[in-house]
Amino acid sequence: MQRRRFLGAAVAAPALGAVAPWVRAQQVREVKFTASWLLQSVDAPLFFAREKGYFGRNINLTVERGFGSADSVLKIGTGAYPIGEGDIYSMIEFNAKAAPDKQLVAVAVKYQRSPLAILSLKEKGIDAPPKLVGKNIGDVAGSATKRLFPVLAKKVGFDESKVTWTNVEARMREQLLLRGQYDAAGVFTLSALPPLIKQGVTEDKLNVLYYTDYGLDLYGNCVITSRQFIRDNPDTVAAIVRGYTMGMRDTLANPAEALDLATRSVKGDVGWDVEVERIRLQLTMARLYTSPPERKAFGIGGLDKKRLETGIRQVVEGFGLSGMPAVSDVFDDRFLPPLAERA
Secondary structure (H helix, E strand, O other): OOOOOOOOOOOOOOOOOOOOOOOOOOOEEEEEOOOOOOOOHHHHHHHHHHHHHOOOOEEEEEEOOOOHHHHHHHHHOOOOOOOEEEEEHHHHHHHOOHHHHHHHHEEEEEEOOOEEEEEEEHHHOOOOOHHOOOOOOOOOOOHHHHHHHHHHHHHHHHOHHOOOOEOOOOHHHHHEEEEOOEEEEEHHHHHHHHHHHHHOOHHHEEEEEEEHHOOOOOOOOEEEHHHHHHHHHHHHHHHHHHHHHHHHHHHHHHHHHHHHHHHOOOOOOOOHHHHHHHHHHHHHHHHHHHHHHHEEEEEEOOHHHHHHHHHHHHHHHHHOOOOOHHHHHHOOOOOOOOHHOOO
């Protein structure tokens, strides 16, 4: 089921202050942005940017639902969308196979931590990765959780070949876990946990093993675009990145307003559940949006390049890629507003 389009309004922007030098007067430009999945409360930064005119008077942004990070990356890479949100590591894999003129790059970070995790009922006693030995994990075929599992096992120190994986449809994964079809599930927590918590399967009844807690120092989704779009439209990229980071600032400062704005923005969508979205936003703010020491040092939308370098190395190993891209090939911070604006 597709969500309806979310249309940005061409409204007056607040004073830009010290923004990137590419931002200048121009005609109103229509730009399509692909989300990584269904429009959710975690997309509030985009809703705030539209509501408050943070994209500026010259950008009219249309945001459309996505069908998974890998799909979003592919659509940006093929030019179906000039910019959008996706998993930075799926982007690295895309670049490894793409021609030089099709290369993509991340320009702002959404999630400071990756939501990849192994989920199980507490009664199973799987409270650390080594206890997965001899167990069965259900997950979607080819998922990042599964593909990076050997790296996790090597980092922690157990034999991943002694763990069995069962392929399952994403829509059935958590329910089959509750029915005991397998011992644990590989999940994207911000998708898996909110519906379970609403059903009464609260976090105290679950063991959630985040990969980031066990040595895989991974970032989550980022704002991604093509190098070609940057070359042709640097002012547009700067305006969108600035709007996004200002929207993220408002989301962190005003989560109740963010939920209300997100709910109003998708009004009439039969798939929208306010309680699930409240839980999703709470979990994401507590776990994924923020990493206080890093946020202070690098600001909203920024990242630690040494940490990214570690993540790149781990993903190249896990995905079996032939080359090791440089940090500058993966993340371009030139379009981020000054740190003082993103604190």
